[in-house]
Amino acid sequence: MPKKTVPRQVEFPLNRAFTFVESGPVLLISTAHKGKSNLMTVSCHASMGFEPTLGICLGPWNFSYAALVETGECVVAIPHAGILEKVVDIGNCSGEDMDKFAAFDLHAQTGNSVSAPLVADCLYNLECRVVNRALAGEYNFFVLQGVAAWSNPSPEDARSFHAVGDGTFIIDGETVNLRHKMTKWKDCI
Numbered sequence: 001m002p003k004k005t006v007p008r009q010v011e012f013p014l015n016r017a018f019t020f021v022e023s024g025p026v027l028l029i030s031t032a033h034k035g036k037s038n039l040m041t042v043s044c045h046a047s048m049g050f051e052p053t054l055g056i057c058l059g060p061w062n063f064s065y066a067a068l069v070e071t072g073e074c075v076v077a078i079p080h081a082g083i084l085e086k087v088v089d090i091g092n093c094s095g096e097d098m099d100k101f102a103a104f105d106l107h108a109q110t111g112n113s114v115s116a117p118l119v120a121d122c123l124y125n126l127e128c129r130v131v132n133r134a135l136a137g138e139y140n141f142f143v144l145q146g147v148a149a150w151s152n153p154s155p156e157d158a159r160s161f162h163a164v165g166d167g168t169f170i171i172d173g174e175t176v177n178l179r180h181k182m183t184k185w186k187d188c189i
């Protein structure tokens with residue numbers, strides 16, 4: 001019989017350990033402030049409830065920060081793999097000196113509830129209001145409440161993607177349907 005190897009962990013640098021849990025879908029945050037719309041890339045976020053409520057980490061070094069803080073509104077857009085490179089570029093330049101919608105050939109669409117535009121090219125858009133800033137000072141963490149949701153009925157690519165946190169990205173793969181096992185959670189399916 002072949003000898004079974006016993007799994008063994010080796011120590012990992014603590015300051016890179018955020019990469020273990022970094023990989024939620026990469027988001028685009030759309031804001032509008034003083035007559036100007038802008039986009040930034042965000043990968044540090046957390047789902048906080050079914051309302052839907054989510055938390056995003058958005059630091060004051062971003063041009064988008066003042067727009068989020070002063071308007072208390074944004075749109076969270078879920079981009080697809082077909083625009084992955086644009087999304088990375090959007091996270092590597094500032095809206096202070098450019099119009100990112102025009103520069104990256106993305107289409108702004110007026111939503112229902114907030115002044116920030118939807119990103120029509122994305123898979124989904126969630127219009128949001130900031131509902132809690134208790135951890136904004138210490139963690140740059142803003143709690144958002146979704147107030148209107150949108151979806152693209154015919155996206156160019158249906159796969160979202162995830163940032164590992166080291167410049168590499170994971171594109172969604174196979175979908176596994178285990179609904180028959182969700183006996184305790186029938187309402188979710």
Ligand SMILES: Cc1cc2nc3c(=O)[nH]c(=O)nc-3n(C[C@H](O)[C@H](O)[C@H](O)COP(=O)(O)O)c2cc1C
Pocket residue numbers: 026038039040041042043044045057058059061062063064065087088089090091092093094095096163
């Ligand atoms: C893949 C990726 C993920 C990012 N995630 C975050 C994040 O979670 N929070 C944040 O504050 N900035 C994040 N950034 C950086 C901002 O997107 C970047 O600073 C951007 O240039 C801000 O645009 P603005 O200055 O026009 O607001 C990320 C950038 C990239 C490329």
